[in-house]
Amino acid sequence: xxxxxxxxxxxxxxxxxxxxxxxxxxxxxxxxxxxxxxxxxxxxxxxxxxxxxxxxxxxxxxxxxxxxxxxxxxxxxxxxxxxxxxxxxxxxxxxxxxxxxxxxxxxxxxxxxxxxxxxxxxxxxxxxxxxxxxxxxxxxxxxxxxxxxxxxxxxxxxxxxxxxxxxxxxxxxxxxxxxxxxxxxxxxxxxxxxxxxxxxx
Amino acid sequence: xxxxxxxxxxxxxxxxxxxxxxxxxxxxxxxxxxxxxxxxxxxxxxxxxxxxxxxxxxxxxxxxxxxxxxxxxxxxxxxxxxxxxxxxxxxxxxxxxxxxxxxxxxx
Numbered sequence: 239x240x241x242x243x244x245x246x247x248x249x250x251x252x253x254x255x256x257x258x259x260x261x262x263x264x265x266x267x268x269x270x271x272x273x274x275x276x277x278x279x280x281x282x283x284x285x286x287x288x289x290x291x292x293x294x295x296x297x298x299x300x301x302x303x304x305x306x307x308x309x310x311x312x313x314x315x316x317x318x319x320x321x322x323x324x325x326x327x328x329x330x331x332x333x334x335x336x337x338x339x340x341x342x343x344x345x346x347x348x349x350x351x352x353x354x355x356x357x358x359x360x361x362x363x364x365x366x367x368x369x370x371x372x373x374x375x376x377x378x379x380x381x382x383x384x385x386x387x388x389x390x391x392x393x394x395x396x397x398x399x400x401x402x403x404x405x406x407x408x409x410x411x412x413x414x415x416x417x418x419x420x421x422x423x424x425x426x427x428x429x430x431x432x433x434x435x436x437x438x439x
Numbered sequence: 440x441x442x443x444x445x446x447x448x449x450x451x452x453x454x455x456x457x458x459x460x461x462x463x464x465x466x467x468x469x470x471x472x473x474x475x476x477x478x479x480x481x482x483x484x485x486x487x488x489x490x491x492x493x494x495x496x497x498x499x500x501x502x503x504x505x506x507x508x509x510x511x512x513x514x515x516x517x518x519x520x521x522x523x524x525x526x527x528x529x530x531x532x533x534x535x536x537x538x539x540x541x542x543x544x545x546x
Contacts, residue, residue, distance in 0.1 A: 255507060265514055272521065420501055
C-alpha cells in the first residue's frame, strides 16, 4: 500500500458516525435498489397492463429448483456473516473456510441456474423474445446472476491476495469483509423477492 | 456495534436462529403457493413472507439492528421513499386519470 492511507477505514468518521467504507457500501446499495427497483417497476407496469399473465403452470419454471437455489443463497449468507464473526473473534483460519464455502455455494447457485434452468428453457424456445414474462425473467435473473459473479470475484480476492491485509491491519480487513458481506446479503435479499415474484406469483 | 468477543459469540446464536427462520419462511412461501385462494391474496401472502425474510436479512445479517450511524439511516430512508414511488408509479397507469378528472372516479 502507498504511504498515503485512506482515512477512517477502522474508526467511525466524526460526521457520518460510521467508518467510511460502510457508508460507501450503503450508498452503493441504495443505487442498487434503484437499479433493481426500475426493473421491478417494469415488471409491475407490464403485468398490470397485460391482458393475460402466465402462471407457473404455463411458464414451467421449476419450483423445486428455485427453492433449492433459494436455500443455497440463504446458507451462503450465513457462511458470509460467520466469516466476519470469526474475524471478530480472531479466528482467521475459520474465516477463510467460511469465505471459501460462500464462494462454493455461489458457484452451485450459478451452475444450477445455468444447467437446470437457462439451458432447458432456452432449448424449449422460452427465450427473452417469447413473452413479456420471459423478457423480464431473463433480465431480472440475469442481472442478479451478474451480481453473484461480482460477489464471487470480490470474495475470492479477499480469500487469496487480499488476505495479506489481515496481518497488516486486522481491523481494516475485518471491516472490508463486513462491507463485502453487506453486498452479499443484498444479493441474497434481491433473490428473496425474485423467487416468489417469478416462480410463484 | 458488536465490540467484544462475547458480543459476537451471542450474535452467532442469533445468526443460526435467523437461518432457521429463513428456511421456514421459504418452506411457507412454497407451501402457501399451492393453496389457491385468489391471485390477489396469494400474491399478497407471498410478498408479505418475502418482506419478513428480507427484513430479517437486513436487520441481523446486515447488522442494521445494531447500527447507530445516522448517515446510514438517512440513506435508507431516502432510498425507501424513491423505491416506493418506483413501485407504485406503474400501478397509477391502471387508473384513467384524465377521464376521472372530468367524470369522477366512477363516471
